[in-house]
Structure formats: C-alpha cells, structure tokens
Amino acid sequence: MSIPHHAPGEVIDISPYGLNFASATSETLIRQSHIEVFRFILKAGKTTPEHTAAGAVTIQCIEGEVELVLAEKSRVLKANNLVYLAAGHGHSVKALADSTLLITVLLQRE
Amino acid sequence: MSIPHHAPGEVIDISPYGLNFASATSETLIRQSHIEVFRFILKAGKTTPEHTAAGAVTIQCIEGEVELVLAEKSRVLKANNLVYLAAGHGHSVKALADSTLLITVLLQRE
Numbered sequence: 694m695s696i697p698h699h700a701p702g703e704v705i706d707i708s709p710y711g712l713n714f715a716s717a718t719s720e721t722l723i724r725q726s727h728i729e730v731f732r733f734i735l736k737a738g739k740t741t742p743e744h745t746a747a748g749a750v751t752i753q754c755i756e757g758e759v760e761l762v763l764a765e766k767s768r769v770l771k772a773n774n775l776v777y778l779a780a781g782h783g784h785s786v787k788a789l790a791d792s793t794l795l796i797t798v799l800l801q802r803e
Numbered sequence: 804m805s806i807p808h809h810a811p812g813e814v815i816d817i818s819p820y821g822l823n824f825a826s827a828t829s830e831t832l833i834r835q836s837h838i839e840v841f842r843f844i845l846k847a848g849k850t851t852p853e854h855t856a857a858g859a860v861t862i863q864c865i866e867g868e869v870e871l872v873l874a875e876k877s878r879v880l881k882a883n884n885l886v887y888l889a890a891g892h893g894h895s896v897k898a899l900a901d902s903t904l905l906i907t908v909l910l911q912r913e
Binding site for chain 1: 809813818819832833861863873875879883887909
C-alpha cells in the first residue's frame with residue numbers, strides 16, 4: 694500500500710493491467726474519514742489469510758478470477774463481478790488467475 | 804431504479820452493456836443500512852440535474868464518457884475511471900457518449 698492517495702474530485706485510473714500485470718502493485722487509492730478504496734493485486738495461486746474488514750465492504754474484480762471463501766459458501770468472482778459483504782463477515786481470497794480487485798471499505802466511525 | 808437488490812455475498816455482474824446499450828436500465832444493485840450501490844445509465848447528450856448525494860460517493864465509469872460538472876472544475880470520466888466526492892459536494896453529470904456509471908453512496912446514518 695503506497696502513498697499518495699487521491700484527492701476528492703481527482704480522476705483515478707483503475708484500468709486492468711493486462712499484459713503489464715507483472716508490474717502491478719497494490720495501492721490505496723482513496724483514504725477518507727468514512728471510506729477507503731484500494732486496488733489489491735493477487736497473483737495466481739496466492740491466498741490471503743482469512744480476515745475481517747474494518748467495516749462493510751464491496752469487492753469488485755477488475756481482472757482475473759478469484760475464489761472468495763466465505764464461511765457458508767465460496768463464490769467465484771470474475772472480471773466485472775461485484776460483491777457486497779456486511780461488516781464482520783470474515784473471508785479469504787484465493788487467486789485462480791493473476792487478479793486485480795477494487796475494494797471499497799466503509800469505515801463506520803461514530 | 805428497480806428491485807430486487809442483491810443480498811450480501813451475491814455475485815453481481817457489472818459488465819458494460821456494449822452493443823446491448825439500447826436495452827440498458829438504471830438499477831439499484833445494493834441497498835444496505837450504510838451503503839447503496841447503483842448502476843446509472845445516461846444516454847449521450849443527456850445531463851442530470853445538479854444534485855448532492857446523501858453522503859460521500861464514488862463514481863466509476865463502466866463504459867462511455869461523461870463530464871462530471873463540479874462547482875470548481877469539470878472532469879471527464881472515461882471507462883475505468885473512478886472519482887470520489889465528499890458528502891455535500893454538489894455535481895451534475897453530462898453524458899458525452901452512451902454511458903454506464905457505478906455509483907456507491909455512503910449513508911452516514913448515526
């Protein structure tokens with residue numbers, strides 16, 4: 694996760710890396726008081742530890758294919774698929790191909 | 804905006820309509836207590852009224868090209884562009900081509 698983040702109103706390119714995937718890096722795109730958006734790179738065969746996001750989350754597959762492992766059922770996300778998980782919904786992600794995810798976390802700070 | 808919405812964990816297809824754009828319809832994809840995600844269709848030449856979202860918002864261009872008109876400056880969003888606007892940031896959107904937007908609204912209900 695690298696800085697700098699992008700300011701409100703700034704246009705952010707979230708294009709697939711495609712043939713340039715080898716140079717792809719995970720990056721925090723937006724970090725504001727109630728929201729964080731980051732681009733998450735997961736190479737084919739890699740699996741994240743099981744984790745729980747800091748709030749409700751949407752996960753969008755920009756490229757590749759991942760298995761989203763939930764306690765009750767696994768789901769496959771391909772490019773142009775989106776899923777919502779409520780706060781506290783533990784999950785892990787396994788990359789079935791070189792994959793880029795766009796992850797939006799809602800931080801419910803009171 | 805049509806129902807039903809999608810449940811947590813359900814995989815949602817947000818692919819561009821492409822050649823099927825003529826049959827595209829705006830749709831609420833996710834409606835939860837702190838987040839709404841909807842797909843917004845705007846045909847070339849159409850402009851939304853100026854409005855302010857109910858909370859902070861991210862706007863992602865899935866296909867087409869729009870002009871995001873902000874008080875201080877206009878921005879052009881093309882496919883695979885993303886922008887964040889803070890709560891209360893008034894804006895309007897003009898479609899420069901047949902366009903689909905993915906709009907995520909954070910509802911800061913206390």
